Amino acid sequence: MKFKNLKEINHPLIVHKLSLLRNKETGRKEFKELIDEIAMLMTYELTRDLPLTEVEIETPLEKTKCKQIIDLQVVLVPILRAGMGMVDGILRIVPFAKIGHIGLYRDHKTLQPVSYYFKIPPLQENHLFILIDPMLATGGSASFAADVLKQNGVKNIKFLNLISAPEGVEKFNEKHSDIDIYTCALDRELNDKGYILPGLGDAGDRLYGTV
Numbered sequence: 459m460k461f462k463n464l465k466e467i468n469h470p471l472i473v474h475k476l477s478l479l480r481n482k483e484t485g486r487k488e489f490k491e492l493i494d495e496i497a498m499l500m501t502y503e504l505t506r507d508l509p510l511t512e513v514e515i516e517t518p519l520e521k522t523k524c525k526q527i528i529d530l531q532v533v534l535v536p537i538l539r540a541g542m543g544m545v546d547g548i549l550r551i552v553p554f555a556k557i558g559h560i561g562l563y564r565d566h567k568t569l570q571p572v573s574y575y576f577k578i579p580p581l582q583e584n585h586l587f588i589l590i591d592p593m594l595a596t597g598g599s600a601s602f603a604a605d606v607l608k609q610n611g612v613k614n615i616k617f618l619n620l621i622s623a624p625e626g627v628e629k630f631n632e633k634h635s636d637i638d639i640y641t642c643a644l645d646r647e648l649n650d651k652g653y654i655l656p657g658l659g660d661a662g663d664r665l666y667g668t669v
């Protein structure tokens with residue numbers, strides 16, 4: 459594998475759903491449902507090593523010891539807009555997660571990220587921040603978002619996306635090779651407008667009907 463921190467999740471259900479997502483005939487309702495389903499399945503992999511703490515609970519029959527995820531603050535940080543599309547699916551299996559937001563858009567001419575919003579919950583010592591954006595294209599947005607999180611004291615970050623371009627992983631890794639990237643697919647390349655090939659088109663436009 460060319461990129462050590464790139465974890466390509468190729469579970470058959472994810473691969474199948476991603477092919478439906480890429481299809482230009484897939485309409486907005488199905489597109490959103492697929493994004494949620496894939497995000498949920500990927501979160502299952504991403505959270506594989508979360509720490510568990512022993513607790514005592516009472517079943518209807520007796521007291522018993524069980525394990526729960528209680529000593530870790532989990533924060534989802536979608537990059538607006540398209541990252542928001544993945545949050546519902548993730549919350550289905552991590553309902554205790556808090557949510558921060560980073561507002562960025564790519565300037566269409568320069569392809570540089572323009573920042574317009576940032577808010578995260580107060581940091582706890584033991585935390586996991588999951589940065590979320592379906593597309594890692596030039597890498598400018600994700601790299602900027604990781605910069606801002608680190609500047610705000612966040613130490614433990616994982617990045618969850620759907621499709622990565624090699625150019626984007628390289629750019630991200632210039633500063634953030636310490637952050638694992640969970641992706642469904644490493645695609646071929648970017649076109650001259652900074653879109654991923656073969657990709658799935660403009661994720662925000664397909665989610666929100668702004669094409």
Ligand code: PRP
Nearest residue numbers: 538539540563564595596597598599662
């Ligand atoms: C898309 C996408 C990423 C960014 C990726 O957002 O959701 O945030 O582009 O491109 P990059 O890796 O080259 O930075 P966009 O800027 O189109 O904003 P939107 O989500 O508001 O549509």
Ligand code: URA
Nearest residue numbers: 595653654659660661
């Ligand atoms: N943003 C998208 O939504 N799609 C791309 O292919 C590149 C950036």
